[in-house]
Amino acid sequence: MTVATLKTTPERLLARDRRALARLITWAENAHPRFPGALREIYGHVGRARRLGVTGPPGVGKSTLCNGLVSCLRERGSEVGVLAVDPSSPFTGGALLGDRIRMESHTKDPGVFVRSMASRDSHGGLARAAVDACDVMDAFGFDELILETVGVGQAEYDIVSAADTVIVVLCPGAGDSVQAMKAGLLEVADVLVVNKNDAPGADRLVSDLEDAVALRRESRDGWTTPVVRSSAGRGLGLEDVLAAVEQQRTFLGSAGLAARRRKMRVAQVQRTVGELLVQALWSDGCRVEFIKTALASGRPPYDVADEMRDQIL
Amino acid sequence: MQMTERKIRVLIGKPGLDGHDRGAKTVASVLRDHGMEVIYTGLHQTPAEIAEAAAQEDVDVVGLSILSGAHMTLFPRVREELVSRGMGEILMVGGGIIPAEDAETLRNDGFARLFGPGTNTDEIAEWIATEMKQRFEEEGDDQ
Numbered sequence A: 001m002t003v004a005t006l007k008t009t010p011e012r013l014l015a016r017d018r019r020a021l022a023r024l025i026t027w028a029e030n031a032h033p034r035f036p037g038a039l040r041e042i043y044g045h046v047g048r049a050r051r052l053g054v055t056g057p058p059g060v061g062k063s064t065l066c067n068g069l070v071s072c073l074r075e076r077g078s079e080v081g082v083l084a085v086d087p088s089s090p091f092t093g094g095a096l097l098g099d100r101i102r103m104e105s106h107t108k109d110p111g112v113f114v115r116s117m118a119s120r121d122s123h124g125g126l127a128r129a130a131v132d133a134c135d136v137m138d139a140f141g142f143d144e145l146i147l148e149t150v151g152v153g154q155a156e157y158d159i160v161s162a163a164d165t166v167i168v169v170l171c172p173g174a175g176d177s178v179q180a181m182k183a184g185l186l187e188v189a190d191v192l193v194v195n196k197n198d199a200p201g202a203d204r205l206v207s208d209l210e211d212a213v214a215l216r217r218e219s220r221d222g223w224t225t226p227v228v229r230s231s232a233g234r235g236l237g238l239e240d241v242l243a244a245v246e247q248q249r250t251f252l253g254s255a256g257l258a259a260r261r262r263k264m265r266v267a268q269v270q271r272t273v274g275e276l277l278v279q280a281l282w283s284d285g286c287r288v289e290f291i292k293t294a295l296a297s298g299r300p301p302y303d304v305a306d307e308m309r310d311q312i313l
Numbered sequence B: 001m002q003m004t005e006r007k008i009r010v011l012i013g014k015p016g017l018d019g020h021d022r023g024a025k026t027v028a029s030v031l032r033d034h035g036m037e038v039i040y041t042g043l044h045q046t047p048a049e050i051a052e053a054a055a056q057e058d059v060d061v062v063g064l065s066i067l068s069g070a071h072m073t074l075f076p077r078v079r080e081e082l083v084s085r086g087m088g089e090i091l092m093v094g095g096g097i098i099p100a101e102d103a104e105t106l107r108n109d110g111f112a113r114l115f116g117p118g119t120n121t122d123e124i125a126e127w128i129a130t131e132m133k134q135r136f137e138e139e140g141d142d143q
């Protein structure tokens, strides 16, 4: 047995062992009983990496853009961790995780780590363990983290409480700017990217989005969201996207960043407390019985709920 | 935290030069339909690339597909690359046109099952599911 096998998995992570990195993400994903303890051990090393979120409707080129951004960041000497989330089937629970195939060129680069994750039972565009996985990659020592969400529709914004900066990717032909506004995508965007700039309709989409941004009375933190063009499929416009991200980071400053991160952690703890309480609440079968009995006696649902709340609190 | 039901994560790789991945894609989607989380890494991957992807993804199963006839060189090389990354215990299966004596050699070399061209894809999925269920039970919390 080598010395390495004697160390614990968190120790090996901090010693930059990539197997430990992969395994800790698995623990997070499976809510393994050892994960909270492992996170405790590495948490002091979390917080250095910049977290860039990439979201947008299905097929707009998010993964292709991520692939290009990784290349640009590597040229600047940054080490990059990528977490790419794809949807689980609500019927079978299975998933085809297809984001990685767009980033295959980075597989052999030791400065890059790509992990695919299924959304499982989360419906906010990320997986439940996405933030945990980012914490693990952060503690490992990556400079930059990129999180790709599932292709979003009209109400999936978990990315806002997981990333320091959010890029919303759109492309001509995948819905117009009105749909993007309706979906609230403009509000979550720190940077708007019109990808597939080579495709017909790009000019129109860019000018519509610029109008929409100008019309907004107040943007998040008072920052004016820029609209940037890219053709990620051809490797074009990637430096422009990164430049916009860097401007937003400068605008936010260290105080703005810290404030965002505090908010994210509060949201994470609140979410977790909610989950723990719900679990604890229904693990006691008597409560369900109480509800059944009360309803059977003809009482309306809100009265039953109120009484139950009063009993609990 | 409550432990969630453990999902089977599978990587489907196509090492080598042949450009036919219909079989690989079909198997990938059948495994998905059986509730597994499947990563397909695409055509023309080197053994090192497949093993590195499997390591980053921490998959439970690696399935390889080759139709070019190069399985006797490429399958063992993927296995070596996995072993060198500390993943020798992983469940490995292969598919393609593999003569019986080759299959025998590969089985001795760590490939648990080899599936010929006519194999029913649902059977592949069910076999992997049964095998992994047993492994997960043996591992328990010791993953």
Ligand SMILES: Nc1nc2c(ncn2[C@@H]2O[C@H](COP(=O)(O)OP(=O)(O)OP(=O)(O)O)[C@@H](O)[C@H]2O)c(=O)[nH]1
Pocket (backbone or CB within 6 Å): A057, A058, A059, A060, A061, A062, A063, A064, A065, A099, A102, A150, A151, A152, A195, A196, A197, A198, A199, A230, A231, A232, A233, A234
């Ligand atoms: N014309 C054109 N096609 C592109 C460009 N970028 C990506 N594509 C193509 O768009 C398709 C989808 O690309 P992905 O990167 O997988 O898109 P995605 O948004 O990650 O998709 P999901 O993760 O499934 O939502 C692929 O066929 C890409 O080749 C581009 O700049 N121009």
Ligand SMILES: [Mg+2]
Pocket (backbone or CB within 6 Å): A062, A063, A064, A098, A099, A148
């Ligand atoms: Mg994608």
